[in-house]
Each structure stands twice: as structure tokens, then as C-alpha cells.
Amino acid sequence: MTAPEKKGQLAQEYFESGCNCSQAVLLAFAPDCGLERDTALALASSFGGGFGRMRELCGALSGAGMALGLLRGYTALEDKPAKQQHYDLIQRLCQRFQEEQGHLRCADLLEKLQGEPGPEPADRTPEYYKARPCGRLVACAARLTQELLEETA
Numbered sequence: 001m002t003a004p005e006k007k008g009q010l011a012q013e014y015f016e017s018g019c020n021c022s023q024a025v026l027l028a029f030a031p032d033c034g035l036e037r038d039t040a041l042a043l044a045s046s047f048g049g050g051f052g053r054m055r056e057l058c059g060a061l062s063g064a065g066m067a068l069g070l071l072r073g074y075t076a077l078e079d080k081p082a083k084q085q086h087y088d089l090i091q092r093l094c095q096r097f098q099e100e101q102g103h104l105r106c107a108d109l110l111e112k113l114q115g116e117p118g119p120e121p122a123d124r125t126p127e128y129y130k131a132r133p134c135g136r137l138v139a140c141a142a143r144l145t146q147e148l149l150e151e152t153a
Contacts, residue, residue, distance in 0.1 A: 015135050048121075
């Protein structure tokens with residue numbers, strides 16, 4: 001199994017243990033980012049369910065973006081080329097994810113599921129995991145993130 005596949009599998013395991021999509025992906029990269037487990041979980045907690053369960057940008061992509069920001073982001077605010085390089089990286093992530101999954105928005109990715117956005121999280125039952133594509137989505141986002149990290153090493 002390749003390093004990107006291992007990251008994907010790890011993110012899926014985190015999701016299936018109760019993490020939201022964003023937490024699952026960021027937690028898979030937490031050791032690489034120098035983040036403690038609880039810090040990664042807290043940082044990504046707002047981004048599950050498409051940002052606070054509002055079904056906007058897929059939480060898996062948000063977690064991937066946080067990981068890429070920590071590992072390949074810029075800090076010199078006046079460094080326009082560094083900003084451009086980072087935005088290009090994020091856009092490549094999103095393009096690849098959309099090519100593989102068809103959408104970037106949580107609501108579009110979950111379109112076949114019933115239910116409305118709202119603050120109440122769904123119960124994590126075997127049926128929940130079986131019905132949702134989220135395990136596959138976090139695995140994809142983590143794999144693509146690791147591939148981009150290897151390409152930009």
C-alpha cells in the first residue's frame with residue numbers, strides 16, 4: 001500500500017471511529033503538522049457537515065486544506081508568489097477531488113440522502129456509515145493531499 005493510500009485508510013478509520021469528515025482528514029496529518037490529537041480535533045470541529053453541518057464545502061476538503069496550509073502554507077503576507085503557489089495547490093486538490101467525486105459541496109455529495117441541514121448531528125450507527133459516502137470521501141481527500149505533498153516535496 002502506498003503512502004497516499006495509507007493516509008486515506010487512516011482518515012477513513014478516524015471517520016468511522018466518530019470524527020467528522022474534516023477532523024478525520026486533519027487528524028490523519030496531525031503528526032506531520034506537529035499537532036496534538038485534541039488540537040487537531042478542536043481545530044477541525046467546526047468544518048464537519050459542510051461547515052457546521054450547513055452542507056457547504058465538503059468537510060474532508062476543509063480538513064485537507066488545513067493540513068496543506070500547515071505543511072505548505074505561506075506566512076509572509078507580502079509574498080504574492082507564495083500566496084499564488086499555495087492557492088494553486090489548493091485548487092489542484094479541489095480539481096482532483098471534483099474529478100473523482102463529482103462535486104465539492106457536501107449537499108451535492110449527499111444528494112441521495114434525506115434530511116435537512118441543521119445543528120443536530122446524526123447518530124453514528126452502522127446504518128449511518130453504510131448509507132453515507134463520507135468514508136470514501138475522507139479517504140479520497142487524504143490520499144489526494146498526500147499525493148500533492150509528495151509532488152511538492
